[in-house]
Amino acid sequence: MKEEDIVKLLQAYKAGTLSEAEAVRSIAEVPFEEMKFAEIDHHRELRQGMPEVIYAAGKTPAQVRDIFYSLYTHSKGNLLATRARQEHYDKVLEKVPEAQFDETARLIYLDRDKSLERDSEHEILILTAGTSDVPVAEEARLTAYLFGNKVRTCYDCGVAGIHRLFAHLPEIKQANVIIVIAGMEGALASVVGGLTDKPVIAVPTSVGYGASFQGVAALLSMLNSCAMGVSVVNIDNGFGAGALASKINKLR
Structure with missing residues:
Protein backbone atom coordinates (compact mmCIF):
# COMPACT_ATOMS: atom_id res chain seq x y z
CA MET A 1 0.00 0.00 0.00
CA LYS A 2 1.42 3.37 -1.03
CA GLU A 3 1.41 6.48 1.12
CA GLU A 4 -1.22 8.14 -1.06
CA ASP A 5 -3.50 5.11 -0.59
CA ILE A 6 -3.29 5.52 3.17
CA VAL A 7 -4.07 9.24 2.82
CA LYS A 8 -7.18 8.37 0.78
CA LEU A 9 -8.29 5.92 3.45
CA LEU A 10 -7.91 8.55 6.15
CA GLN A 11 -9.82 11.07 4.05
CA ALA A 12 -12.62 8.56 3.54
CA TYR A 13 -12.71 7.93 7.30
CA LYS A 14 -12.91 11.66 8.06
CA ALA A 15 -15.67 12.03 5.47
CA GLY A 16 -17.66 9.29 7.17
CA THR A 17 -17.72 6.95 4.18
CA LEU A 18 -15.40 4.48 5.93
CA SER A 19 -15.70 3.24 9.50
CA GLU A 20 -12.75 3.31 11.89
CA ALA A 21 -12.59 -0.49 11.96
CA GLU A 22 -12.59 -0.66 8.15
CA ALA A 23 -9.83 1.95 7.88
CA VAL A 24 -7.63 0.18 10.43
CA ARG A 25 -8.21 -3.19 8.77
CA SER A 26 -7.37 -1.80 5.32
CA ILE A 27 -4.10 -0.27 6.54
CA ALA A 28 -3.11 -3.31 8.58
CA GLU A 29 -3.79 -5.83 5.85
CA VAL A 30 -1.04 -6.84 3.46
CA PRO A 31 1.81 -4.65 4.77
CA PHE A 32 4.09 -6.84 2.69
CA GLU A 33 3.98 -8.55 -0.68
CA GLU A 34 4.34 -12.31 -0.73
CA MET A 35 6.52 -13.76 -3.46
CA LYS A 36 7.52 -17.37 -3.78
CA PHE A 37 11.05 -16.53 -2.62
CA ALA A 38 10.59 -13.34 -0.57
CA GLU A 39 8.15 -11.19 1.39
CA ILE A 40 8.64 -7.54 0.44
CA ASP A 41 8.10 -5.02 3.24
CA HIS A 42 6.28 -2.14 1.54
CA HIS A 43 5.57 -0.34 4.82
CA ARG A 44 9.25 0.14 5.65
CA GLU A 45 9.37 3.46 3.82
CA LEU A 46 6.59 4.75 6.08
CA ARG A 47 8.32 3.49 9.23
CA GLN A 48 11.94 4.29 8.45
CA GLY A 49 11.93 6.87 5.68
CA MET A 50 13.42 4.68 2.95
CA PRO A 51 12.19 1.56 1.14
CA GLU A 52 13.50 -1.87 2.03
CA VAL A 53 17.11 -2.41 0.93
CA ILE A 54 17.90 -5.60 -0.99
CA TYR A 55 20.84 -7.78 0.05
CA ALA A 56 21.70 -9.25 -3.34
CA ALA A 57 24.33 -11.79 -2.29
CA GLY A 58 22.85 -15.28 -2.39
CA LYS A 59 19.95 -14.20 -4.59
CA THR A 60 19.64 -15.04 -8.26
CA PRO A 61 19.68 -12.20 -10.82
CA ALA A 62 16.00 -12.83 -11.56
CA GLN A 63 15.09 -12.63 -7.87
CA VAL A 64 16.93 -9.32 -7.44
CA ARG A 65 15.21 -7.99 -10.58
CA ASP A 66 11.74 -8.90 -9.37
CA ILE A 67 12.27 -7.53 -5.84
CA PHE A 68 13.79 -4.32 -7.19
CA TYR A 69 10.87 -3.84 -9.58
CA SER A 70 8.33 -4.50 -6.82
CA LEU A 71 9.94 -1.84 -4.64
CA TYR A 72 10.13 0.46 -7.66
CA THR A 73 6.37 0.28 -8.22
CA HIS A 74 5.36 0.54 -4.55
CA SER A 75 7.62 3.32 -3.25
CA LYS A 76 8.73 6.90 -3.80
CA GLY A 77 12.18 6.90 -2.22
CA ASN A 78 15.60 5.89 -3.49
CA LEU A 79 16.22 2.17 -4.03
CA LEU A 80 19.31 0.19 -3.14
CA ALA A 81 20.59 -3.35 -3.60
CA THR A 82 23.84 -4.14 -1.79
CA ARG A 83 26.56 -6.73 -2.57
CA ALA A 84 25.35 -6.94 -6.15
CA ARG A 85 27.13 -8.30 -9.21
CA GLN A 86 27.04 -7.28 -12.85
CA GLU A 87 24.67 -10.14 -13.68
CA HIS A 88 22.23 -8.82 -11.05
CA TYR A 89 22.38 -5.38 -12.62
CA ASP A 90 21.84 -6.70 -16.15
CA LYS A 91 18.60 -8.33 -15.01
CA VAL A 92 17.39 -5.26 -13.08
CA LEU A 93 17.81 -3.17 -16.24
CA GLU A 94 15.17 -5.32 -17.94
CA LYS A 95 12.47 -3.76 -15.74
CA VAL A 96 14.08 -0.60 -14.34
CA PRO A 97 16.26 0.84 -17.13
CA GLU A 98 17.11 3.98 -15.12
CA ALA A 99 18.81 1.96 -12.37
CA GLN A 100 22.57 2.46 -11.94
CA PHE A 101 25.42 0.21 -10.81
CA ASP A 102 28.53 1.12 -8.84
CA GLU A 103 30.99 -1.72 -9.36
CA THR A 104 33.38 -0.62 -6.60
CA ALA A 105 30.63 -0.31 -3.99
CA ARG A 106 28.81 -3.34 -5.42
CA LEU A 107 25.54 -1.40 -5.30
CA ILE A 108 22.60 -1.25 -7.68
CA TYR A 109 20.64 1.90 -6.98
CA LEU A 110 17.96 4.25 -8.21
CA ASP A 111 18.48 7.90 -7.29
CA ARG A 112 15.10 9.59 -7.36
CA ASP A 113 16.45 12.61 -5.43
CA LYS A 114 19.02 13.88 -7.94
CA SER A 115 17.76 17.44 -7.55
CA LEU A 116 17.70 17.26 -3.73
CA GLU A 117 19.76 20.02 -2.11
CA ARG A 118 21.68 18.27 0.65
CA ASP A 119 22.55 20.13 3.85
CA SER A 120 26.19 21.24 3.61
CA GLU A 121 26.16 22.37 7.26
CA HIS A 122 25.65 18.79 8.45
Whole structure:
Protein backbone atom coordinates (compact mmCIF):
# COMPACT_ATOMS: atom_id res chain seq x y z
CA MET A 1 0.00 0.00 0.00
CA LYS A 2 1.42 3.37 -1.03
CA GLU A 3 1.41 6.48 1.12
CA GLU A 4 -1.22 8.14 -1.06
CA ASP A 5 -3.50 5.11 -0.59
CA ILE A 6 -3.29 5.52 3.17
CA VAL A 7 -4.07 9.24 2.82
CA LYS A 8 -7.18 8.37 0.78
CA LEU A 9 -8.29 5.92 3.45
CA LEU A 10 -7.91 8.55 6.15
CA GLN A 11 -9.82 11.07 4.05
CA ALA A 12 -12.62 8.56 3.54
CA TYR A 13 -12.71 7.93 7.30
CA LYS A 14 -12.91 11.66 8.06
CA ALA A 15 -15.67 12.03 5.47
CA GLY A 16 -17.66 9.29 7.17
CA THR A 17 -17.72 6.95 4.18
CA LEU A 18 -15.40 4.48 5.93
CA SER A 19 -15.70 3.24 9.50
CA GLU A 20 -12.75 3.31 11.89
CA ALA A 21 -12.59 -0.49 11.96
CA GLU A 22 -12.59 -0.66 8.15
CA ALA A 23 -9.83 1.95 7.88
CA VAL A 24 -7.63 0.18 10.43
CA ARG A 25 -8.21 -3.19 8.77
CA SER A 26 -7.37 -1.80 5.32
CA ILE A 27 -4.10 -0.27 6.54
CA ALA A 28 -3.11 -3.31 8.58
CA GLU A 29 -3.79 -5.83 5.85
CA VAL A 30 -1.04 -6.84 3.46
CA PRO A 31 1.81 -4.65 4.77
CA PHE A 32 4.09 -6.84 2.69
CA GLU A 33 3.98 -8.55 -0.68
CA GLU A 34 4.34 -12.31 -0.73
CA MET A 35 6.52 -13.76 -3.46
CA LYS A 36 7.52 -17.37 -3.78
CA PHE A 37 11.05 -16.53 -2.62
CA ALA A 38 10.59 -13.34 -0.57
CA GLU A 39 8.15 -11.19 1.39
CA ILE A 40 8.64 -7.54 0.44
CA ASP A 41 8.10 -5.02 3.24
CA HIS A 42 6.28 -2.14 1.54
CA HIS A 43 5.57 -0.34 4.82
CA ARG A 44 9.25 0.14 5.65
CA GLU A 45 9.37 3.46 3.82
CA LEU A 46 6.59 4.75 6.08
CA ARG A 47 8.32 3.49 9.23
CA GLN A 48 11.94 4.29 8.45
CA GLY A 49 11.93 6.87 5.68
CA MET A 50 13.42 4.68 2.95
CA PRO A 51 12.19 1.56 1.14
CA GLU A 52 13.50 -1.87 2.03
CA VAL A 53 17.11 -2.41 0.93
CA ILE A 54 17.90 -5.60 -0.99
CA TYR A 55 20.84 -7.78 0.05
CA ALA A 56 21.70 -9.25 -3.34
CA ALA A 57 24.33 -11.79 -2.29
CA GLY A 58 22.85 -15.28 -2.39
CA LYS A 59 19.95 -14.20 -4.59
CA THR A 60 19.64 -15.04 -8.26
CA PRO A 61 19.68 -12.20 -10.82
CA ALA A 62 16.00 -12.83 -11.56
CA GLN A 63 15.09 -12.63 -7.87
CA VAL A 64 16.93 -9.32 -7.44
CA ARG A 65 15.21 -7.99 -10.58
CA ASP A 66 11.74 -8.90 -9.37
CA ILE A 67 12.27 -7.53 -5.84
CA PHE A 68 13.79 -4.32 -7.19
CA TYR A 69 10.87 -3.84 -9.58
CA SER A 70 8.33 -4.50 -6.82
CA LEU A 71 9.94 -1.84 -4.64
CA TYR A 72 10.13 0.46 -7.66
CA THR A 73 6.37 0.28 -8.22
CA HIS A 74 5.36 0.54 -4.55
CA SER A 75 7.62 3.32 -3.25
CA LYS A 76 8.73 6.90 -3.80
CA GLY A 77 12.18 6.90 -2.22
CA ASN A 78 15.60 5.89 -3.49
CA LEU A 79 16.22 2.17 -4.03
CA LEU A 80 19.31 0.19 -3.14
CA ALA A 81 20.59 -3.35 -3.60
CA THR A 82 23.84 -4.14 -1.79
CA ARG A 83 26.56 -6.73 -2.57
CA ALA A 84 25.35 -6.94 -6.15
CA ARG A 85 27.13 -8.30 -9.21
CA GLN A 86 27.04 -7.28 -12.85
CA GLU A 87 24.67 -10.14 -13.68
CA HIS A 88 22.23 -8.82 -11.05
CA TYR A 89 22.38 -5.38 -12.62
CA ASP A 90 21.84 -6.70 -16.15
CA LYS A 91 18.60 -8.33 -15.01
CA VAL A 92 17.39 -5.26 -13.08
CA LEU A 93 17.81 -3.17 -16.24
CA GLU A 94 15.17 -5.32 -17.94
CA LYS A 95 12.47 -3.76 -15.74
CA VAL A 96 14.08 -0.60 -14.34
CA PRO A 97 16.26 0.84 -17.13
CA GLU A 98 17.11 3.98 -15.12
CA ALA A 99 18.81 1.96 -12.37
CA GLN A 100 22.57 2.46 -11.94
CA PHE A 101 25.42 0.21 -10.81
CA ASP A 102 28.53 1.12 -8.84
CA GLU A 103 30.99 -1.72 -9.36
CA THR A 104 33.38 -0.62 -6.60
CA ALA A 105 30.63 -0.31 -3.99
CA ARG A 106 28.81 -3.34 -5.42
CA LEU A 107 25.54 -1.40 -5.30
CA ILE A 108 22.60 -1.25 -7.68
CA TYR A 109 20.64 1.90 -6.98
CA LEU A 110 17.96 4.25 -8.21
CA ASP A 111 18.48 7.90 -7.29
CA ARG A 112 15.10 9.59 -7.36
CA ASP A 113 16.45 12.61 -5.43
CA LYS A 114 19.02 13.88 -7.94
CA SER A 115 17.76 17.44 -7.55
CA LEU A 116 17.70 17.26 -3.73
CA GLU A 117 19.76 20.02 -2.11
CA ARG A 118 21.68 18.27 0.65
CA ASP A 119 22.55 20.13 3.85
CA SER A 120 26.19 21.24 3.61
CA GLU A 121 26.16 22.37 7.26
CA HIS A 122 25.65 18.79 8.45
CA GLU A 123 28.12 16.66 6.57
CA ILE A 124 29.13 13.02 6.94
CA LEU A 125 32.87 12.42 6.59
CA ILE A 126 34.30 9.03 5.61
CA LEU A 127 37.95 8.26 6.35
CA THR A 128 39.80 5.11 5.31
CA ALA A 129 43.12 3.81 6.57
CA GLY A 130 44.13 2.52 3.14
CA THR A 131 43.10 2.26 -0.47
CA SER A 132 42.17 -1.39 0.07
CA ASP A 133 39.36 -0.21 2.34
CA VAL A 134 37.76 1.91 -0.42
CA PRO A 135 35.13 -0.66 -1.58
CA VAL A 136 33.60 -0.72 1.91
CA ALA A 137 33.90 3.07 2.10
CA GLU A 138 32.12 3.52 -1.21
CA GLU A 139 29.29 1.31 0.00
CA ALA A 140 28.99 3.58 3.05
CA ARG A 141 29.27 6.76 0.99
CA LEU A 142 26.62 5.86 -1.54
CA THR A 143 24.28 4.56 1.17
CA ALA A 144 24.53 7.78 3.17
CA TYR A 145 24.13 9.86 0.01
CA LEU A 146 21.00 7.99 -1.08
CA PHE A 147 19.57 8.52 2.40
CA GLY A 148 19.77 12.26 1.70
CA ASN A 149 23.10 13.36 3.19
CA LYS A 150 26.05 15.33 1.91
CA VAL A 151 29.13 13.11 2.15
CA ARG A 152 32.84 13.94 1.97
CA THR A 153 35.59 11.31 1.68
CA CYS A 154 39.28 11.26 2.61
CA TYR A 155 40.91 8.00 1.60
CA ASP A 156 44.29 6.42 2.44
CA CYS A 157 45.10 8.43 5.57
CA GLY A 158 45.90 5.69 8.08
CA VAL A 159 48.21 5.71 11.08
CA ALA A 160 51.18 4.26 9.17
CA GLY A 161 51.65 7.81 7.84
CA ILE A 162 49.74 9.77 10.42
CA HIS A 163 50.74 13.14 8.95
CA ARG A 164 48.30 12.30 6.13
CA LEU A 165 45.47 12.19 8.66
CA PHE A 166 46.47 15.49 10.28
CA ALA A 167 46.29 17.13 6.85
CA HIS A 168 42.52 16.46 7.02
CA LEU A 169 41.90 18.06 10.42
CA PRO A 170 39.74 20.83 8.87
CA GLU A 171 37.40 18.23 7.36
CA ILE A 172 37.31 16.31 10.67
CA LYS A 173 36.35 19.46 12.58
CA GLN A 174 33.67 20.39 10.05
CA ALA A 175 31.95 16.99 9.92
CA ASN A 176 28.78 16.25 11.87
CA VAL A 177 29.28 12.46 11.86
CA ILE A 178 32.47 10.56 10.98
CA ILE A 179 32.78 7.04 9.58
CA VAL A 180 36.24 5.51 10.04
CA ILE A 181 37.05 2.42 7.97
CA ALA A 182 40.18 0.36 8.60
CA GLY A 183 41.55 -3.15 8.42
CA MET A 184 44.86 -4.53 9.75
CA GLU A 185 44.91 -3.50 13.45
CA GLY A 186 42.10 -0.92 13.09
CA ALA A 187 43.93 1.81 15.02
CA LEU A 188 42.58 4.71 12.96
CA ALA A 189 39.21 4.73 14.74
CA SER A 190 40.77 5.42 18.15
CA VAL A 191 42.99 8.17 16.78
CA VAL A 192 40.08 9.93 15.08
CA GLY A 193 37.90 9.43 18.16
CA GLY A 194 40.49 11.34 20.18
CA LEU A 195 40.48 14.26 17.73
CA THR A 196 36.77 15.07 17.55
CA ASP A 197 33.70 15.71 19.70
CA LYS A 198 31.44 14.27 16.98
CA PRO A 199 30.14 10.67 16.89
CA VAL A 200 32.51 8.21 15.22
CA ILE A 201 31.26 5.03 13.55
CA ALA A 202 34.07 2.51 13.15
CA VAL A 203 33.98 -0.10 10.39
CA PRO A 204 36.51 -2.95 10.60
CA THR A 205 37.41 -4.44 7.23
CA SER A 206 38.70 -7.88 6.31
CA VAL A 207 41.87 -6.29 4.87
CA GLY A 208 45.12 -7.60 6.33
CA TYR A 209 47.51 -10.51 6.69
CA GLY A 210 46.81 -13.81 8.44
CA ALA A 211 46.77 -12.61 12.06
CA SER A 212 44.12 -10.02 11.20
CA PHE A 213 41.73 -13.01 11.00
CA GLN A 214 39.65 -11.50 8.15
CA GLY A 215 38.86 -8.39 10.16
CA VAL A 216 38.41 -9.85 13.64
CA ALA A 217 41.60 -8.15 14.89
CA ALA A 218 40.37 -4.74 13.71
CA LEU A 219 36.90 -5.43 15.13
CA LEU A 220 38.29 -6.21 18.59
CA SER A 221 40.61 -3.20 18.52
CA MET A 222 37.72 -0.90 17.66
CA LEU A 223 35.46 -2.43 20.31
CA ASN A 224 38.24 -1.87 22.87
CA SER A 225 38.84 1.73 21.85
CA CYS A 226 39.64 4.07 24.73
CA ALA A 227 38.37 7.08 22.76
CA MET A 228 34.94 8.42 23.75
CA GLY A 229 32.01 8.23 21.38
CA VAL A 230 33.23 5.46 19.08
CA SER A 231 30.60 2.90 18.00
CA VAL A 232 31.36 -0.15 15.89
CA VAL A 233 29.47 -2.00 13.16
CA ASN A 234 30.16 -5.43 11.71
CA ILE A 235 33.15 -6.37 9.57
CA ASP A 236 32.93 -4.86 6.04
CA ASN A 237 29.49 -3.42 6.84
CA GLY A 238 29.70 -0.18 4.89
CA PHE A 239 25.94 -0.17 4.37
CA GLY A 240 25.25 -0.39 8.10
CA ALA A 241 27.66 2.47 8.80
CA GLY A 242 26.14 4.67 6.12
CA ALA A 243 22.60 4.04 7.34
CA LEU A 244 23.51 4.68 11.00
CA ALA A 245 25.43 7.85 10.13
CA SER A 246 22.38 9.12 8.26
CA LYS A 247 20.08 8.51 11.24
CA ILE A 248 22.47 10.28 13.60
CA ASN A 249 22.94 13.15 11.16
CA LYS A 250 19.19 13.72 10.91
CA LEU A 251 18.55 13.75 14.67
CA ARG A 252 19.29 17.48 14.68
